[in-house]
Amino acid sequence: MKHSYERCTRCILSAAFPRIEFDENGVCNFCRETILYTNETDSIEKARKQIENLLKKNKGNSEYDAVMCYSGGKDSTYTLMLAVKKYGLRVLSFTFDNGYISPTAFENIRRVTNYLGIDQFTFTPSKKNMNAIIKASALNPIYNARTLTRISAVCNSCISIVNMTALKIAIEKKLPFVLAGFTLGQIPLNGIVFKNNYEFLKESREAPLKRLREKAGEFVDSYLTLPDSLISEIDSYPHTINLLCLEKLTEEEIISSISEIGWIAPGDVDGCSSNCMLNSFSNMIHCRALGYNPYELELSHLIRKGLMTREEALAKISDQPVKQQQAVMKELGITENELDTLNGIYGKK
Amino acid sequence: MLENIKKLLLEFICRNFMVDENDVPQDRSLVDAGIIDSIGLIEISNFMEKEFNIMIDEEHLTRENFGSVEKMVNFIKRQMES
Numbered sequence: 102m103k104h105s106y107e108r109c110t111r112c113i114l115s116a117a118f119p120r121i122e123f124d125e126n127g128v129c130n131f132c133r134e135t136i137l138y139t140n141e142t143d144s145i146e147k148a149r150k151q152i153e154n155l156l157k158k159n160k161g162n163s164e165y166d167a168v169m170c171y172s173g174g175k176d177s178t179y180t181l182m183l184a185v186k187k188y189g190l191r192v193l194s195f196t197f198d199n200g201y202i203s204p205t206a207f208e209n210i211r212r213v214t215n216y217l218g219i220d221q222f223t224f225t226p227s228k229k230n231m232n233a234i235i236k237a238s239a240l241n242p243i244y245n246a247r248t249l250t251r252i253s254a255v256c257n258s259c260i261s262i263v264n265m266t267a268l269k270i271a272i273e274k275k276l277p278f279v280l281a282g283f284t285l286g287q288i289p290l291n292g293i294v295f296k297n298n299y300e301f302l303k304e305s306r307e308a309p310l311k312r313l314r315e316k317a318g319e320f321v322d323s324y325l326t327l328p329d330s331l332i333s334e335i336d337s338y339p340h341t342i343n344l345l346c347l348e349k350l351t352e353e354e355i356i357s358s359i360s361e362i363g364w365i366a367p368g369d370v371d372g373c374s375s376n377c378m379l380n381s382f383s384n385m386i387h388c389r390a391l392g393y394n395p396y397e398l399e400l401s402h403l404i405r406k407g408l409m410t411r412e413e414a415l416a417k418i419s420d421q422p423v424k425q426q427q428a429v430m431k432e433l434g435i436t437e438n439e440l441d442t443l444n445g446i447y448g449k450k
Numbered sequence: 451m452l453e454n455i456k457k458l459l460l461e462f463i464c465r466n467f468m469v470d471e472n473d474v475p476q477d478r479s480l481v482d483a484g485i486i487d488s489i490g491l492i493e494i495s496n497f498m499e500k501e502f503n504i505m506i507d508e509e510h511l512t513r514e515n516f517g518s519v520e521k522m523v524n525f526i527k528r529q530m531e532s
Binding site: 119120244245246247248250288289291292295296298300301302304305306307308337338 | 466481484487492496
């Protein structure tokens with residue numbers, strides 16, 4: 102028998118989340134069956150061994166050991182610290198500036214990279230191009246609804262550019278690793294460490310790239326594909342590693358550690374971000390189009406792992422400053438009427 | 451053997467990608483069908499390695515081997531027998 106609840110009483114997944122069902126106590130099937138995270142300890146230990154072997158084999162063979170996708174947020178700051186201090190990697194820090202990074206986040210990037218004594222590189226696409234990508238991603242069904250169970254469409258576009266740029270850097274410099282600061286809940290267990298395969302990636306992105314190209318412009322290819330000249334140079338693709346997935350830490354512990362090296366929480370972002378002023382807008386769009394907050398899956402995972410309380414998670418998704426959303430809408434030229442067209446653009450909820 | 455491989459693979463796809471078995475095409479790419487994305491392909495190849503105790507190298511990651519459920523089942527069988 103199906104029971105009607107607005108939100109799981111144990112985690113924060115809401116009734117609009119795909120394939121959710123509640124029992125008589127309002128507990129969702131994801132909490133009951135841990136569908137997405139079976140055998141987590143075994144999988145993490147397997148990934149840890151694989152990463153240790155890869156690092157042992159490949160450290161010290163290139164100009165840098167790794168390029169790190171560094172947003173200036175709390176998780177990637179901690180990951181960068183882990184890479185340099187715990188694993189002893191020579192890291193090139195890379196930041197993607199989508200035009201909406203908090204000034205405090207940039208100050209954090211400068212302070213942290215200076216403290217760690219590492220090189221830092223920022224890539225800033227033209228504002229016109231970036232805004233066209235953001236607007237197209239927000240107002241059109243570019244990605245599959247299933248991809249968006251973990252991430253908003255706007256974030257997915259930015260992350261795709263981050264990943265592709267990092268891959269380009271790694272290939273150009275022949276680096277063995279791309280480091281990212283994702284946590285479990287943001288990525289599946291099998292995503293802790295994987296070898297990049299461009300043909301695989303290209304095939305899986307073909308359909309969304311075509312839709313994005315149609316809505317934003319041909320220029321998107323330069324940000325989201327590898328040039329043929331570079332592909333012909335590839336001997337071996339780098340591995341992508343998410344070191345933070347190997348740690349079991351609360352948000353408080355992470356912030357406490359990075360505060361010691363000068364990291365400061367920005368005051369101009371929403372409750373779910375620690376670097377991007379676009380995030381509240383992206384979350385609002387996701388809620389309008391799909392009926393749930395894109396952080397529900399990640400935060401619910403943290404609740405199940407005992408790393409966050411349900412109240413803390415609810416406070417995070419409730420902290421969505423309307424002023425920030427309106428500022429982004431004005432910048433992108435998006436009207437309230439256009440927001441009204443979002444409901445149902447991904448088909449049946 | 452083929453039926454058992456297919457059953458386990460379909461169970462994983464349905465559980466992990468939150469779809470009903472009826473929605474999973476047998477002879478069409480899961481990417482084209484909108485069921486998986488790039489991380490999904492990684493998840494499936496890692497599942498195959500673990501569940502069927504096979505090795506999957508870079509050169510195996512092709513449309514010929516992963517282009518549909520049927521192709522994946524045949525690929526797993528070949529790898530188990532090699």
